[in-house]
Amino acid sequence: MDFSALPTTAFMRPDGANRDAIASLLHQVVDLLVETMAEATERSPLPESLEVQDWAQVPDRSVDVESLLERVRSQLHHAMNAAHPGYIGHMDSIPTTMSVVGDLLVAALNNNMLSVEMSPVFSRLETLVLQQVTQLFGLGPEANGVLVSGGSLANLQALIVARNQAFGSLEHGIPQGQQPVFLVSEVAHTSFQKAAMIMGLGTKAAIPVATNKDSQLDIDDLSARISRAIAAGQKPFAIVATAGTTVTGSIDPIADMAKIAQRHQLWFHVDAAYGGAVMFSQRHRYQLAGIELADSVTFNPQKWLYVAKTCAMVMFRQFDLLQHHFRVLAPYMNDHNDWPNLGELTVQGTRHADILKLWLSLQHIGRDGYSAIIDHNYDLTQAFTAAVKARPFLVLASQPQMNLICFRAEPSGVPAHQRDSWNQQLQQWLLQKGNTFLSLPVYRGERWLKAVLLNPFTTAEHIEQLFAHIDAYHTAHSAVVRTT
């Protein structure tokens, strides 16, 4: 074709004709990236956003590379700065270096996890590595998993398989007159309501189970609600435990729930999207005891294993259930006898090769490395929790079980109806003055401050400074309220 309409660097020419120009561009981008990431502490954890309205138009002609990289530089500087040690507000953090290496290479190769033919190396690698992970979780010899683009899809797929198995709904849908429901803690992730909605059951089919004061599912309420659902003519088909809830990082009583699932012959799913990483710590993995009894498990290396987004998986105790209760054939793809076409076994078809960054990260950091980070996060959480407890004006939402601390200020001088805005102002002040970002979830009808101690570069000193700022704010502002 006539390439004069295209910029020289539009594609990496397969004959190498523009090799030098491509190399020069990519090295320039690496320099920009290294500069940006190596100076993360010099920007706010949550910078002011950027006005991008003028850049959205699709231009007729090519915009030159230098102008583009200048705009990109602004975008980088105004993006969420999760690498900052003071960014401790969400389950988002600094990615492993190998995530960057993996995604760089995967983008250039542009393989497709839809089929073995389109990703011969990565399809095999995914199947083999995920089998290893199922063994770490103790899911037994018939287990395997698939990667999906995020935890919501992992939870969705687990429930679809459970539903199709229970109701034979793959071809003919949910039989007339049946009302499938599943049970899940009232503080579980909203992806369960979303899954129920997507699956045609409606958000209300995710029956909420009460939690105790530490935000863990109440096992008696679970039994009661199963009975009540059956009495009301509904058909419970699954129960869901969470290992690491979104707001407080709480762990449901997994082993007890497994027994109830068995007694009622219900599918048992564990959403360990966040908490699954704890299986990498010898010291802390006991907390997830019972997970080995699950029929399916969601686990997101994109969270506590620091693999760049997205990297999530759903594992099945009996992987061949996917063949019988999920698979939709794609006749335009070549069959390979010994390896599955993963696009037939997942909600997605075409899929990015997330396995490379996961595999590289696991190899580069190793189990011991991950264990060291996770144990450190726990130690820091203990210090943080002690600091909350040492202050009478602070309350914990629940006793932390992972590296999340959800707390709020209830200063004696501040009336109850002003406490939400008081905490909100404290949060803004900590961001502006303390360079620390805590998020501000609504929980039990009130505003709380949430800390997620993920970043390996967050230190005990950072925590001390944070509480010094909290104390200063408290001193200044509880006095003001008292006098007005």
Added chain:
Amino acid sequence: MDFSALPTTAFMRPDGANRDAIASLLHQVVDLLVETMAEATERSPLPESLEVQDWAQVPDRSVDVESLLERVRSQLHHAMNAAHPGYIGHMDSIPTTMSVVGDLLVAALNNNMLSVEMSPVFSRLETLVLQQVTQLFGLGPEANGVLVSGGSLANLQALIVARNQAFGSLEHGIPQGQQPVFLVSEVAHTSFQKAAMIMGLGTKAAIPVATNKDSQLDIDDLSARISRAIAAGQKPFAIVATAGTTVTGSIDPIADMAKIAQRHQLWFHVDAAYGGAVMFSQRHRYQLAGIELADSVTFNPQKWLYVAKTCAMVMFRQFDLLQHHFRVLAPYMNDHNDWPNLGELTVQGTRHADILKLWLSLQHIGRDGYSAIIDHNYDLTQAFTAAVKARPFLVLASQPQMNLICFRAEPSGVPAHQRDSWNQQLQQWLLQKGNTFLSLPVYRGERWLKAVLLNPFTTAEHIEQLFAHIDAYHTAHSAVVRTT
């Protein structure tokens, strides 16, 4: 923490302490990548796979970077080599350079499209750029779209919104006694059966409509099947047109289907995952006339716009329908009045920032650049089609409407029952001897050869050589069959 358990380059330290080591590693990876991509023509389009069994184990200790990069080098050399001009078998091709730039930066930033707070720049950019794209498709002033990780999710989300609007099924599910169905061409993508299954309707709820000899949906059969479904007590809620079918690249009669949808008050979805790119060509966009009448459109820049996987979108004529018929609130996220939290409006929650590589590619290549490539692909298709027609032993599956040619050999000397294997052997021979990969779909019960002329570096000479190889094989092998 004690970082002695971790390799120096585990993370890009936010204080820059390991800046030189990180820069050195990333520059080394860029060199490996450039070398690999600049020598794409020297490897097979579809290399032999690699035995990766021994690498799957999660090691206790860190594996050193040099060993890892050596393994990665092997993986790169055995991956699907879609950049090769002879790789013309699937809707997969060489990515734009800016895809690589975008994904490299996005991995390092690790922002999260779940919420505005977690991706302040990219959430805004996605909403603004997709609005521009909806205008290119003529979808009107109330239109916008969201990016999702692949076309299957785009089709799924469109149908969920259609279903929820028709049946009020967001909270309470599909009302008892209702049997929702939708109608879609018999040759449409399998993601529609998958969507029907996921949605609890069963694969059979995707009612297949007959196609004409050119693989386009038969409008009379569509009307007949709508009537038949209603008579059988089913509730049709949507019809689906395809612009660019998977096997033959055919375009359904979009404008006529829009009229039928209007007459029956059905949701009208157009799956332009592949063909949507034609809207970028002034010369060819007339072929998609009627798409501006759609209620929703799937369009995948990851295909004919060469953006690296995944990059797919679903657009809605009335974007605010998502608020009423899809949105599930996530109370742990901060609200922003003027920008939506995209995770509440899509099937996924956490999501990769695919917008950066899309935006960069559109800026760098421009509408004129894309138009030039697409027009070139069409010209090449004309030459390819002429070459098929010039050979009496070759037959076309349908008259090409885009840059896909589906054909097969039916040599007079080869008995009908041997033709599938004859074509299969021809495909293998073209790969081995001609360095050209055609895929081998099953279509209308037979094996066909499929060419997708996507790669901008595939030339008229490549096509001529391919047919010279086909002729040589035909001469050699039809003779053999005749004499045995």
